[in-house]
Amino acid sequence: MATVTQTPDLHGHFGPYGGMFVPETLMSALHDLAAEYERAKTDPAFQDELAALLRDFAGRPTPLYLAERLTNRLGGPKIYLKREDLLHTGAHKINNALGQILLAQRMGKRRIIAETGAGQHGVATATVAARFGCECVIYMGKVDMERQGLNVARMKFLGAKVVPVTAGQATLKEAINEAMRDWVTNVRTTHYILGSVLGSHPYPMMVRDFQSVIGLEARRQILEREERLPDLLVACVGGGSNAIGLFHPFLDDRNVRMVGVEAGGEGIRTGKHAARFQGGRLGVLQGTKTFLLANEEGQIELTHSVSAGLDYAAVGPEHSYLRDVGRIEYTYATDDEALNAFKFLSETEGIIPALETAHAIAYLVKQAPKMKREEIVIVNCSGRGDKDVDQAARHFGLKEKSK
Numbered sequence: 001m002a003t004v005t006q007t008p009d010l011h012g013h014f015g016p017y018g019g020m021f022v023p024e025t026l027m028s029a030l031h032d033l034a035a036e037y038e039r040a041k042t043d044p045a046f047q048d049e050l051a052a053l054l055r056d057f058a059g060r061p062t063p064l065y066l067a068e069r070l071t072n073r074l075g076g077p078k079i080y081l082k083r084e085d086l087l088h089t090g091a092h093k094i095n096n097a098l099g100q101i102l103l104a105q106r107m108g109k110r111r112i113i114a115e116t117g118a119g120q121h122g123v124a125t126a127t128v129a130a131r132f133g134c135e136c137v138i139y140m141g142k143v144d145m146e147r148q149g150l151n152v153a154r155m156k157f158l159g160a161k162v163v164p165v166t167a168g169q170a171t172l173k174e175a176i177n178e179a180m181r182d183w184v185t186n187v188r189t190t191h192y193i194l195g196s197v198l199g200s201h202p203y204p205m206m207v208r209d210f211q212s213v214i215g216l217e218a219r220r221q222i223l224e225r226e227e228r229l230p231d232l233l234v235a236c237v238g239g240g241s242n243a244i245g246l247f248h249p250f251l252d253d254r255n256v257r258m259v260g261v262e263a264g265g266e267g268i269r270t271g272k273h274a275a276r277f278q279g280g281r282l283g284v285l286q287g288t289k290t291f292l293l294a295n296e297e298g299q300i301e302l303t304h305s306v307s308a309g310l311d312y313a314a315v316g317p318e319h320s321y322l323r324d325v326g327r328i329e330y331t332y333a334t335d336d337e338a339l340n341a342f343k344f345l346s347e348t349e350g351i352i353p354a355l356e357t358a359h360a361i362a363y364l365v366k367q368a369p370k371m372k373r374e375e376i377v378i379v380n381c382s383g384r385g386d387k388d389v390d391q392a393a394r395h396f397g398l399k400e401k402s403k
Helices: 024-041 044-058 068-074 093-106 120-132 142-147 149-157 172-185 203-211 213-226 241-250 317-324 335-349 355-370 386-395
Strands: 064-066 078-083 111-116 135-141 161-165 190-192 232-236 257-265 281-285 288-292 329-334 376-381
Touching (some): 064 213, 068 335, 068 355, 093 203, 120 149, 135 172, 203 213, 241 257, 257 335, 257 355, 317 329, 329 335
Antiparallel strands (some): 064 078
16 A cells, blocks of 8 residues: 555645646636635634534534444444434535635635535535525536425525526536536636535645544544444545545554445446446546546546436546555445435434435445454445435335326
């Protein structure tokens, strides 16, 4: 295993990945954002305000929950769930949204835009915009709007304008394209709250740092409970913010194994998936150089996942770097495996997970019986499944499918 570099270089590179690949119009805004973030990191007033909001508004710290029935059913290691699903808005996305809205306030930008796939980041962004009295516009693919109607309504109730995107696949990639077009046009007045460890520098580093509260808490909590570190960490990986948030504080602990679970869709051989590390290639997409799904001509391929939050064509550049150096392993779970895990965790622990989270649970269902009883696993329960209940109910025949 190679030495792990914990921060990108001055130009935002994690090894060969990352960087700044954006129109010249955005370069000044990105440099300003990077400079403001560097000042904020060492500003006690910023850190205190963020900590207070995370505690009193978002509901941190989140519990580290011992899933006893899940542990007994799988017959393997002791399983803990990091309960990000209990946060205000229902997912880890609020951690990053709060950090970025404070940066926007410092820069005097009162108009907020964002992209969203499953809607959780859109809801988090609309929530913080409402909290600080900012205008908010959310771009969302039309396909995602149809399968995530609950979150669309939540965003509208929070005062956000939700703009449907009909180009291409009409999912997350296209929503990001539209958000970036908006930002180019309105860069002086607008801050773009990017939702994952994607895009141009400083976003992959900045979003990672805001999400690292997950792993910092989990590390402290497991040491209090078990007086030792876990043997395995598991998280789903779309762009990768919930995963890097859990993993990053453990990177130097070489005895802690880490596994990121991508969306296997209908299977790798079908081509209908979003598993970038299963046949992806190096390329540049929406501001960053990383692993992505593209053909030999470099054209971005179509993706598929039952989870609207995991069907993005690229993965965060730090994930690509950490895979290269062998620090994190990446695998995948199929739609059917994730749906079965969704039902399994619901019935076993009384916790209905997001379909994104269900991919991590699906991996655990397969892996846990092979592990020793004395081992300890932490799974990041990145979001709750309210938004996915309708979709899962149709799959399991609990609700009639639309004609």
